[in-house]
Amino acid sequence: MPERVKGLAKSGSSIILPKLSERSTAEIRPIFYQRLIVGALLGTICFIGYWLISPILFRLLLPSYLDSLNYSRVLMSSLILAVPFNYIGSVFRSQKMLRAISLSSFIARSPSVILYFTLGLTGGIWGMVWANVAGTAATFLGTVIIWEIESRRLS
Numbered sequence: 001m002p003e004r005v006k007g008l009a010k011s012g013s014s015i016i017l018p019k020l021s022e023r024s025t026a027e028i029r030p031i032f033y034q035r036l037i038v039g040a041l042l043g044t045i046c047f048i049g050y051w052l053i054s055p056i057l058f059r060l061l062l063p064s065y066l067d068s069l070n071y072s073r074v075l076m077s078s079l080i081l082a083v084p085f086n087y088i089g090s091v092f093r094s095q096k097m098l099r100a101i102s103l104s105s106f107i108a109r110s111p112s113v114i115l116y117f118t119l120g121l122t123g124g125i126w127g128m129v130w131a132n133v134a135g136t137a138a139t140f141l142g143t144v145i146i147w148e149i150e151s152r153r154l155s
Contacts, residue, residue, distance in 0.1 A: 020094035108142030
């Protein structure tokens with residue numbers, strides 16, 4: 001379920017792409033972090049909502065998988081950063097920041113691979129769950145750093 005909900009958040013980013021394309025990097029820069037905070041707040045509200053209704057959903061729709069409820073709840077915490085992360089991706093695409101897109105695809109995601117390998121081997125299923133959450137946070141942080149470098153370079 002968490003990945004399905006993240007997919008919905010990702011499809012919402014296509015709505016803002018035309019508006020962002022009309023602005024320059026210099027115009028986006030002053031409001032960038034405000035948008036990230038609003039997105040994180042929206043993601044937090046969705047996460048809390050999921051946390052509250054997930055036991056009901058699992059009992060009704062997935063009664064055979066009640067053991068997976070806690071995994072699902074922890075995985076859903078990465079939704080908090082999904083909306084801001086999609087916003088950053090939309091900014092990169094709208095401003096045609098090809099270097100930033102390439103860097104975020106490769107460099108920013110490298111910690112996720114390392115975390116999956118190390119935590120997956122040592123922690124089993126919970127290790128993989130925490131690797132997913134920590135990898136999302138590391139990727140988000142790396143992408144914000146890439147934004148800072150590239151937006152300053154282009155402004």
